[in-house]
Amino acid sequence: MDVRLSAEQRALRDTAVDLVDSLRPRSVADLGDSQRTAKLDAAVAATGWRSLREAGADGGPYASAVEAAIVAEELGRGLADTAFVGPTLAAELRRLAGAATADGAETVATKSDFSAVALAGQPATAIDGAGAAAALLLAGGELVQVSLNAPAEPLDLTRPHVPIPRDAAATPVGRTLTTDALTKWTALGLALTCADLVGVMRGAIALATDYAKVRRQYGAHIGSFQAVQHLLADAVVAMEGSRSTALHAAWAVDALPADDALATAAGAKAYCARAGRTVCETAIQVHGGIGNTWECLAHVYLRRALLSIDLLGGVGPSLERVLAGAGHGLQ
Amino acid sequence: MDFSDSPAEAEFRARLRGWLADNNPGLPASSTSDEYWAGQAAWHQALYDAGFFGMSWPVEIGGHGLPSVYEAIVDDELATAGAPPRPSLGYLVQGILHHGSEGIRRRLLPGIVNGRDRWCQGFSEPEAGSDLASLRTTAVRDGEDYVITGHKVWTSYSDAADWCLVLARTDPGVPPHKGISAFRVSMRQPGVQQQPLRMINGITREFGEVLFDGARAPAADMIGEPGEGWRLAMTVVSHEREPGELGYVARYRKAVKELAALVAGSPDDYGPEQRRELAWAMVESEMLRQHVCRRLSDRLDGSSGGPEGSVDKLLMTQVEQCVGHAALSVGGAAADDDTWLKLYLYSRAQSVMGGTSQIQRNLVATRILGLPAS
Ligand SMILES: Cc1cc2nc3c(=O)[nH]c(=O)nc-3n(C[C@H](O)[C@H](O)[C@H](O)COP(=O)(O)OP(=O)(O)OC[C@H]3O[C@@H](n4cnc5c(N)ncnc54)[C@H](O)[C@@H]3O)c2cc1C
Secondary structure, X not given: OEOOOOHHHHHHHHHHHHHHHHHOOOOOHHHHOHHHHHHHHHHHHHHOHHHOOOEOOOOOEOOOHHHHHHHHHHHHHOOOOOOOHXXXXXXXXXXXXXXXXXXXXXXXXXXXXXXXXXXXXXXXXXXXXXXXXXXXXXXXXXXXXXXXXXXXXXXXXXXXXXXXXXXXXXXEEEEEOOHHHHHHHHHHHHHHHHHHHHHHHHHHHHHHHHHHHHOEEOOEEHHHXXXXXXXXXXXXXXXXXXXXXXXXXXXXXXXXXXXXXHHHHHHHHHHHHHHHHHHHHHHHHHOHHHHHOOOOOHHHHHHHHHHHHHOOOOHHHHHHHHHHHOOOOOO | OEOOOOHHHHHHHHHHHHHHHHHOOOOOOOOOOOHHHHHHHHHHHHHHHOOOOOOOOOHHHOOOOOOXXXXXXXXXXXXXXXXXXXXXXXXXXXXXXXXXXXHHHHHHHHHHHOOXXXXXXXXXXXXXXXXXXXXXXXXXXXXXXXXXXXXXXXXXXXXXXXXXXXXXXXXXXXXXXXXXXXXXXEOOXXXXXXXXXXXXXXXXXXXXXXXXXXXXXXXXXXXXXXXXXXXXXXXXXXXXXXXXXXXXXXXXXXXXXXXXXXXXXXXHHOOHHHHHHHHHHHHHHHHHHHHHHHHHHHHHHOOOOOOHHHHHHHHHHHHHHHHHHHHHHHHOOOOOOOHHHHHHHHHHHHHOOOOOHHHHHHHHHHHHOOOOOO
């Protein structure tokens, strides 16, 4: 056992840190800077990160879920407003369904509450839809594709989601997915949302800590008040615990049997989901009034966290999966 | 990045599992009865004699010189077997390893590691808790000895201990934390009186208070240099904050396993709220298990200690108290068998012992986040 990142994994992380830090939005106004978003999108496309889970020569993915999680964490930290989790999950679905790689930019569709992969004929929404022309969903267990036309809805200001009409025309893409394959896919999705949440927490903590070091009240930096310090210290603790679970969940996706991978990912998700919301709320609280304005990045972290929390199941469904995994599911 | 066993680790795990199948003494997971500590010494010695204790400590002191991650394997298997956790005295060992001379290390550590010498830790005093540097116990040189006078409190296992690691002031003329030295003091001498204290869960063998009135310790039993006591104490408490050093993951997972077995035994007796508390206890204890794997792996390149210990202490506390809540909910506060109530009550101490949670938060804020001291 050695759960340190390998030299290659550290190099991947360093590349991701550099890329994200040179092109991430540093203010809410930056979110509207289409030149910057185009550059960020092109830079991420050039890395090939969205193809990490495409099929390599042996049919397995090019890279393990750990590599994908490393990228997801850094993108979350930097509020990267470009698609990654969606296309990665789409590539995984295609690989598991034995389908060819997508022609254009593609993402996945979930039920409209984000809780599971979408089923044709039910209300659905394409997640992480920036730049995507189409989304994958299931029709009778088979993998199908629908095109995206509706305008994006911004719960998450960095990763718009796009509603899909019930009667959207679906084109077959691949063979029926096995239960095991869908279980693994869900585990990957949960592990990536955990990684995104860890990144979001790190970003939100950094934002709030920087503010606590400059904002003065009562003639002192607010970061010198114990009440503020303890909020931020608890945020660090929640983030570090989340990080340990997220790392293990990412490893489990490819290393453990499907059911164990899912139970592991669900435990991590319950932990990261609870922590993610609290940490982002803390970042708003530490900013005081400013934290409640549209112009403060704190709510952008919170909104991104809210989507990641709900994606493939938040606290409640994840705890149910944990109990089911341990043989205590509801009869 | 790999959470799975190497071939050597797998072989070790199998050997330990085989041994545990025949050698599980069946003690409770936590200090919930006075038998717990009585059974600890025999358990420690059995674990050591079978070659399953002190895996990552140096061979010279009775350890096995293996990579730190072997400790995680021990915790895993103890929990899986429902065996008691390994004795949590790594912090004492680390303190003496870092600050003791070669001679002290060779003379004192083997007996601690093999479980034949029982030690307690005399740091806290009635007027010096969080503010440990204000301690008043004194040690005055008298020939070849030091004479120790003072009052220690909350001293864990003081009734069973042969020796006490005492912090005492040797130089009143310098700033408080520079005038403290550390000693090994025999608990079996006329100048030492110890009285047990009763904990909120009713047990009387968890901690006590110790009065030193003219107790003697040979000067050769000073650990570290004169004035090094504060630094030694900081090493000890920083390791006392690390779940990987304490082996507490096994404690928590054993308790969670037992609670899960209750629910599995009669599922209809447990409602959604109880199942939810159980689920959180599973999630939290599993988190700590993975967190310890991460921290022990970080140590593979030789690093240890540091302010991250405060993060770990806060995580460990959250887990213990979450498991405590599950015990209260699933085990039941009013059950005839009050073991679970006692385990819950015991869990409240985790946010106090080894430095309170507020003190850990102060350390995280100032030393990790770089916020200005208040
Ligand atoms: C089960 C148990 C076992 C123990 N075992 C040992 C042992 O073996 N050896 C030993 O030496 N000691 C031991 N202790 C003692 C323990 O280390 C102290 O209780 C602890 O350090 C707190 O000191 P105190 O009790 O004096 O509380 P105080 O320091 O008086 O604290 C009271 C309250 O004030 C808060 N507080 C104090 N200062 C600050 C501050 N600067 N900022 C914010 N809040 C603050 C504390 O967090 C706490 O909530 C044990 C304690 C327990 C409960």
